[in-house]
Amino acid sequence: MPSSECSSLCAFLAREARRAASTRGRVWRAYQPYPVTSPSALDAYNPPIVFRVQQGGSMRSFVALLVALGCAGLVIAADRFPAAGGDIEITPIIHASVQIEHAGKVIQVDPWSHGDLSQAKPADLILITDDIGHHLDMKAIERLRKVGAPVVMPASGKAQVPDGIVLANGVSTTAAGVRVDAIAAYDIKPGAPEHPKGEANGYVIALGGKRIYVAGVTECVAEVKALKNLDVAFMPMNIPVERMTPAEAAACTRAIKPKVVYVYHYDQDFASRAANPSAKPQGLPGGITVAQSLHAFREAMKGGPTEVRSAQWYPVRGPSE
Secondary structure, eight states: OOHHHHHHHHHHHHHHHHOOOOOOSSEEEHHHHHHHHOOOHHHHOOOOOOEEEEETTTTEEEEOOHHHHTTEEEEEEEEEOOTTTSSSEEEETTTTEEEEETTTOOOOOOSOOSOOGHHHGBBSEOOOOSSSSSTOOEEEEEEETTTTOOOEGGGGTTTTTTSSSEOOOOOEEEEETTEEEEEEEOOOSOOOSSOOOOOOOEEEEETEEEEEOOOOOOOOHHHHHTOSSSSSSEEEEEEEETEEEEEEHHHHHHHHHOOOEESSOOOOOHHHEEEEEEEEEOOOGGGGGGHHHHHHHHHHHHHHSSSEEOOOOOOOTTTTT
């Protein structure tokens, strides 16, 4: 396709995305997930991506060939949740990295440079769950942190962020005008890689009368099971070694009963390759694929009160990746 036609298609899709008011409360944004050098190969590897946009009570479908054409990025959803003082807007970025906005304030959770931060907003508050690179990334923090913005983290991050606010498990604080509760995040099953009790946090964030739980890396420990009245939860899955399998992640979600759940932090091989391109893939128990694990989680959640929402947490990959 000529570049002029490609540009016109991209402009049309961007315009339609901005015009669409919602799909189950969703707005739409452009996102550049991955550089594409072989559109024809990607065409063969990935089917066309279809977005259905609810507008005026009718379904409008259009095929987005943006990645395959190499002229623009994917369009992904930033979800809106009604709240006091205005909607809460949630934008997945990558792996464990998510942007949360409310009433003019921006919270960045575990910002990571391997995500596309070009569209991420400067943060009034940064929450760090652990000290490993895909949770605590100084390059990403420095890029997104507003001058003087607080960085809340476990004690394990203090050496890297000396002016950060250390929050121990079970302790609460108000930072940038936002109530934040630190929830214990640790292993039950033994084995490396280990996540000992007291070294990492999950967080419950209170915004506009809503409670959002970002679990970080944890199993379904007592402190997690004790959580109540959650509106949105981000739950990890496929944690080595055989921790938070799809069945376990679903059981934990059912125990805490959030109104909406996102499963995230589920492609550990991606995170390993991002840190070390020569890292050997470990795969998942039983030889299932990541896609199959997501399907298993969704199937296990059927019939319950929690809505399962999907998000684009990882880049689109070509056949050689």
